[in-house]
Amino acid sequence: MRIKQNVFSGERPRVASPISREYEAQIAENCDLSRGHLRALKNNARIENLTETGDVQSLYLWKKSGDDEWIAHTSALDFCRSPLAGEAHDRVYYAGLDEPRVLSTSNLSVPFDFSTDYYKLGVPAPTAAIDSLTGYSGGGSGYRAYIYTYVVKLGTTDAEEGSNSTIAEISDYTSGDVTLGGFTAPPTGRSIGKIRIYRTASSSSGVAEFLFVGEFDTAGVDFSSYTFTDNVSDADLGEAFACENWSVPPTTLSGLIAPDGGSLAGFVGNRVYVSEPYLPHAWPYSYPVDGTIIGLGHIGNTIVVLTDESIYLMSGQADALSTQKIPGRYPCSSKASIVSCENGVFFASPEGIVLVTLDGPTLYSYEYFTQQQYSDNYSPSAIRAAFYNGQYIAFHNNGAFAINTRDQSMVRLSAPLDAAAPHISLSDSRLYFVYKDVEGVNAIYEFADDDAEDYMQYRYRSKEYILPGMSNFSAVRVIRDVSEFQAINTEAFESGADGVVNGEEVNAGVINGDGTARTYLGVMFRLYGDGILLHEQEITDDQPFRLPADNLYRRCYYELSGDTPIDEVAIATSMEELDAA
Incomplete structure (x- = not known):
């Protein structure tokens, strides 16, 4: 009678262990089973300490030109990268604080400060219409209507435009330039750096639409006295306004x-x-x-x-x-x-x-x-x-x-x-x-750092086997894959320093590490019969070994713990059966 396992899979607690599949486990902890054999996961690596002392709920790595920035916060935040192709400002959008916000490389301090280096998401409409339209010749029946919008500037780029103000109207226009005044200053915190002005003109179909007149930067403007002169002919008006209802x-x-x-x-x-x-x-x-x-x-x-x-x-x-x-x-x-x-x-x-x-x-x-x-x-x-x-x-x-x-x-x-x-x-x-x-x-x-040289300690408990009658297994062989670990051990031994490899402390900052240089290749094998531990032995080679002969049991399972890869486990009632076809 023999138990042989050379395919290893994970847990399925829903199914009672005796009727689970041959390759399934009762316990599979810290196991990499992606190739069908038993491997340990790479260890978790400490990247850097945070200054945040509270209970962190959010973590985000902002990948940007220059240095990347880790963002950690005690609030539950949601982050999204910009959906724009060819994003020039590395914008990241996030929500969960006082309002949705945007990070941009155009709004950075040195060093980066997440609490201040942002602007509020969205471009609000101006709260009031232009309240002064003067300078033109009136008395006619010409009609003009004006609106204006706010524009976000990122560096020298006009990045985002918002919805429009309410309409300011002229119903008796005859000719001449129009002087516009009474613009409302943009709100702070939104990186607004420009105002755009549009006015109506009749399209070929007779439908009035707002067309671009001009714009001005808001930096340094005294809005209590600032005026803008519209001297643009109908023929020279620009593109149509397209941002209506962009709240x-x-x-x-x-x-x-x-x-x-x-x-x-x-x-x-x-x-x-x-x-x-x-x-x-x-x-x-x-x-x-x-x-x-x-x-x-x-x-x-x-x-x-x-x-x-x-x-x-x-x-x-x-x-x-x-x-x-x-x-x-x-x-x-x-x-x-x-x-x-x-x-x-x-x-x-x-x-x-x-x-x-x-x-x-x-x-x-x-x-x-x-x-x-x-x-x-x-x-x-x-x-x-x-x-x-x-x-x-x-x-x-x-x-x-x-x-x-x-x-x-x-x-x-x-x-x-x-x-x-x-x-x-x-x-x-x-x-x-x-x-x-x-x-x-x-x-x-x-998590499970691919670049780590050390591994988590796995624990793998096989399914429970129900034997035909009261039985006793007498021989075990565990076949390991030691190719990778022999090289690691050679390096560790040649370093000549306890806890140091190539001058660097082993396991420093790793959650599961113990701070000393570890040798690999060993695996602990345990055999249980009717729920009782019957035998425990460290496996350091692939040679078969004998089990105690004075135990009889109806149910059994084995357990492996360590960090060395396992290709096969065979348990039999005799040495000869280990190699049986």
Whole structure:
């Protein structure tokens, strides 16, 4: 009789272990099973300390020209990169504070200060019309109407234009220049640096439209006395005004996302707000749903609206989105659990992890755990998630787990219990999070750092095997893959310093590190019979070894712990059976 395992998969707690698949585990912790063999995950690497001392809820890496900036905050913020192709100012849009805001390389201090280096998102319309129109010859029947707008300037670039003021009219125009006065000064905090003026002219169809007259910079202007002279003939008027109803987003906008198609979207209460495509400062559209919105995701250019009751899909052009309510009750438990990815939109519900696609929702975690297991062990309302390397990784109050969508396996992670603010950097697809150490210092860590030379300690407990009768296994062989670790050990031994490799401290700042130079190649093997530990032995080579002969049991499983890759485990009732075909 022999047990042989050379394919290793993750956990499926929903299924009683004796009837699980041969290659599934009771416990798979810190395991990389992506190649079918048992590997340890690379260790988490400490990137840098933060000055923020509170409980961090948000983390973002602003990739920009020059030095990159880490942003950490105690509020739940939503960040989106600019949807504009060829973005010249590295703009990032975010919501969750007093109003939606924009970061831009044109508004930076040295050093960067997140609390001040921003401007408010959106360009408001002037609050009053031009109140003085003079200098022209009157008495005729000519008609002119004027409006003006504010323009955001980023450096020397006219970047964003807002909606118009109310109309100022002349109904007796005959001829001459018109002097305009009484402009309203723009509000502060929005990087407004210019005013544009438009006036009516009759089109070939006889329809009046506002055409560009001129503009002036607002810097240094005394608005109590400033005047602008319109001496432009009808033939020389410029482009038509195109920014009508380009309102600013609500100050309490939340859940900011960037679906495909160039628009941004967010929500307030039960209403979804959408910007003009590729004009993220202009927010003329909104659409209501039933229930209170918890958060948003997207599948391509389809907005997935997750509420405390149901799921809605919004699709189409920004100015005419159609809303489809998905049948069934699918409440969202945690805004921080929402992840938009290649598979669709994942989120935590009271019943489990749900995946929404254009075909509808499915309870994705059904194959892995029951609703009771989920609610007892994974604190659904506290899940903070990210999609990393094909995995939905969920940090919760009791640790973390990862569901691999490519090989349909689940592993648990020995992440710090209070790991916070998971963030995927879009530029390098790496996963970062914040952890507060025992000294109360918040620091940024990279999850399973690809560049790390050390590994987490895995723990792998096999399925439970029910034997034909009371039995006793007598021989074991564990085959390791030591090729990578032999090189690491050689370097460590040749360094001649305890805890140092090439002059650098090993495991410095790594959560799972112990601060001393470690040698690899060893694995701890344990055999359990009827729930009792029967044998424990460190494996340092691939040679078979014998088990005690004085135990009889009906049920058994084995456990491996360490950081060395494992290709195969064989357990048999005799040495000869280990090599049986």
